[in-house]
Amino acid sequence: MATIKDIAQKSGVSVATVSYVLNNTRWVHEEKRKRVLEAISELNYVPNAVARGLRVQKSKAISFVVSDITNPFYPDLAKACEDLAQTKGFTINILNTDDKPDRTQFALNQVREGKVDGIIVTSALEQDREHFQKFMEQGYVIVLANRSVKGLQVDSVVADNFNGAVMATNHLHELGHKKIAFMPGISGSSITQSRMNGYLQAMEDAGLTIHPEWLTSGEARYSGSYKTTQFLLGLPEWKRPTAIISLTDIGALGVLDAATDLEVSVPDDLAVIGFDDLFISGTRSVQLTTVKIPRYEMGSIATSLLMERLEKGGKSDFQEIVLPVELIVRKTCGKRKTEIK
Amino acid sequence: MATIKDIAQKSGVSVATVSYVLNNTRWVHEEKRKRVLEAISELNYVPNAVARGLRVQKSKAISFVVSDITNPFYPDLAKACEDLAQTKGFTINILNTDDKPDRTQFALNQVREGKVDGIIVTSALEQDREHFQKFMEQGYVIVLANRSVKGLQVDSVVADNFNGAVMATNHLHELGHKKIAFMPGISGSSITQSRMNGYLQAMEDAGLTIHPEWLTSGEARYSGSYKTTQFLLGLPEWKRPTAIISLTDIGALGVLDAATDLEVSVPDDLAVIGFDDLFISGTRSVQLTTVKIPRYEMGSIATSLLMERLEKGGKSDFQEIVLPVELIVRKTCGKRKTEIK
DNA sequence: CTGAAAGCGCTTACAG
């Protein structure tokens, strides 16, 4: 592998000059410039990014931290991140945490080690607060996407989860439902919290009462939601929900399948709403009514925030961006008001 | 940020000694050792990976190159890659190519720049052959997963696509189908090629004739497959297929939706088989019969192959691993033989 | 307009 030294020798200039033409960072005599360029192409030279990184103390890489890239919610975020990062010459590292705090710590370490310049975390938990706080105090940069952390001063972008849940609940209420269950995900996630609050608020505003069983977690995943639905549908009729709001579309798929297996028909006997609007949800086979979360946009904005922060530095003027959501009405809630006992 | 020098000073030893205790690479007097460790924890020191990387000429990172991480086929591969890489202390870079050759070139450059030690490409195309060849001749390491490149000497892992297609075709034939269409994806991909060959072979063995229209591409995506299905189903009855093999499950979803919209019922009037066995395919709403591709295993093996090659080096003894596939019979092909005209 | 040299933060022969 040729190095800058080889190029300098071959073209009879100093390594400094080679560096200058490489980076176009100061005027070089045309003649020399040409010789350098020739040597570069002849020796098939490509500058070593690690050496450069060490010298300028920048890696031109960022980490994208996610609980599980296998969850169809996240790839869009990751894609957006890469699309944008790439235009700025950044490379992206992906890191699955499985929502385990020590994996998140590991992610923070990547920037401490200088492997990446900053980090986007989509899997923040309440219990990460102190670690993030300390991390930022040390001058490292982080931006939160998707999940936020209460009381933490940091750049972040989240969906308007509260209102999404309000919209979902109201929609069901307008359709005549009174027994509406809300199926939360893991605790410590701001998403569960905000959506639950929206649901609670809307239920109260509608004058509807809530049975504690209606708040049983489905872990936001397929199988958890499947099981919780079995439980919910097995409740005595007076408190058996006629509608279920699932924290995610993937969870809603579990709800739908449990209903199918129990032979309760959707939307006639059970209405279901998800969150996310995954590709699959719009498919003829599924036709799930759901609250659409603008994932690509979220990833894009998170990346911009990170880039900005990387440029300007500092620990103030943090931005918290809340993206509007949209209720996508499809076929899992019924199209018209039907009498519900 | 503390450096190794700070630690050396604070604990009154040489930087060499600090390095040795850090890496546990030679015996250090217990006393000093303790002082070093103390200094490290007091100053919150974490070694700079970039400096280390420059010195040892290894980045401890690999790239995972994919056409589109947003395609639900790939995250499992990426996850497997990260899971395994992580145990070896490697970090993983993700890179979407959109099947554009220049993006693949860009990926190769990451290793030329020393940003990563090697690269796993899941998006290889026939037209990449020369570039890969040259790349490997320069001593860089690459392993192919999912898609292979004919005539290229390289470590690789692919599914047994030929037999998968044979199994799918035979299954349909046994069910009584004679007019079986096969919907290819993009050209240049070994997947389309192998599966098409399997289909062709099985059709011939069954003594079935093929109309050229039956080989119209669906681009392996939802909308392309949707359109191609409209076309196929619009053919005059004597050559309208009664069964469609889609190159992917995502494509099969498009086939299914087109059928629904055209009011041809599955499996009664149309049988469909996909490839992949995505999570969604097993769902009650879909119940797609499909050829299962062991994605996680594939990602895992690709990563092992890369790690091995990184350790032993060399340009010989390349391994080509072919993973067995499995036909998962669900509901889109009919359960029993029905008479088909 | 251009070059010699310091230095980024490590590891690792080499010498003692």
Next chain:
DNA sequence: CTGAAAGCGCTTACAG
């Protein structure tokens, strides 16, 4: 058992 020093491949003040 331990340290001084070279060197990985760059960039960038500094001097001319």
